[in-house]
Amino acid sequence: MAASIDEAEPRQSRALVSEPYQVTTVGFRARPDHLETEQEEFLSEIEDRVVESSEQTRGVLRLTGVSTASLTDDEAVGGPLVPQDFVAYLRDSGLNPAFAERVAQVAARVSESRRLDGIAQSTPLAAPVAVDYRETSGYGQRIDPFTGRPTFHSGLDMAAFERAPVVATSPGTVVYAGTRSGYGYTVEIDHGHGFKTRYAHLRDIQVQRGDTVAIGQRVGSMGSTGRSTATHLHYEVWFRGRSVDPVNFLRAGRHVHEQG
Ligand SMILES: [Zn+2]
Incomplete structure (x- = not known):
């Protein structure tokens, strides 16, 4: 421009x-x-x-x-x-x-x-897992694997392998890097314009609170810390204080790549 x-x-x-x-x-x-x-x-x-x-x-x-x-x-x-x-x-x-x-x-x-x-x-449009992955559980109502009761799943579960690179889905500032109850090792990024993302159940964390991260920059490794039954990333997208369905963002992101 x-x-x-x-x-x-x-x-x-x-x-x-x-x-x-x-x-x-x-x-x-x-x-x-x-x-x-x-x-x-x-x-x-x-x-x-x-x-x-x-x-x-x-x-x-x-x-x-x-x-x-x-x-x-x-x-x-x-x-x-x-x-x-x-x-x-x-x-x-x-x-x-x-x-x-x-x-x-x-x-x-x-x-x-x-x-x-x-x-x-x-807008977080990129995929948070830098290798091939499977979507193992979607956003929305589901039966909690621990309690057997219907609960709201606020993110998307994405499985690859232990230590798979987990990356920032748009540029931003790390606003949380540490252990969160249930989530295990967790990174949270503020991208501006009301967008935030959360990366949970990590095996390790490779950024610190306050760090500026680029899109595609590694923030940690896939693991199974916290309330997790198997190795996977629990990925959340937030807009103005509410969680939204990450699948829509990944789909929109693929559209961007198709346009070249
Ligand atoms: Zn999950």
Whole structure:
């Protein structure tokens, strides 16, 4: 996205520089109009690209089951779409007002696309097990293997082998690394934009509270600590204080990879 804006600037200044010709040389009168048309086409091209990109990102986020509306109307986080000083700059720029209006519109689209990209960055879309795994128990109501009673299973169980690498599913900050009752060795990551993930029953932990982790960074090894009957990862995804079904996120993540 940054490249689009940078590319737009030389063209803008070229038009402004060529304006004196309009006054001094009748023969060049047609030129600014021609340039303006060229710039409008260029703006439309940028707009089409960012709108398409925003639509793709929205589509992926929709697959997670989390409302993008609730994410994007978070003005406190993102601020207004186009800064007021930029709007004032355009107004005072001497550009044709209709054209300045178009620039502001496209800038708003670029800004929206950037914000969506930021949200997508925070969304845990990757798989938490870096090798082939089986999903052994899903999210939702199930019979507790210890008590035989129906209980709510707040995560997804994923089995591979003892010591299989367990990795962060999006960038973030480790907010918990230690033993949790029932969960055994556990790592919890805050990804921002309301997303958190939890990795439980680990054999060992390879990060510390406060660490910044990258997507795909190893946080520990698959094990069977805590209330666990066999080697597996218990993986949870949280959005704004509520657990959500990790399967939707993994599915959305696979969609991202298919898009290239
Ligand atoms: Zn589980």
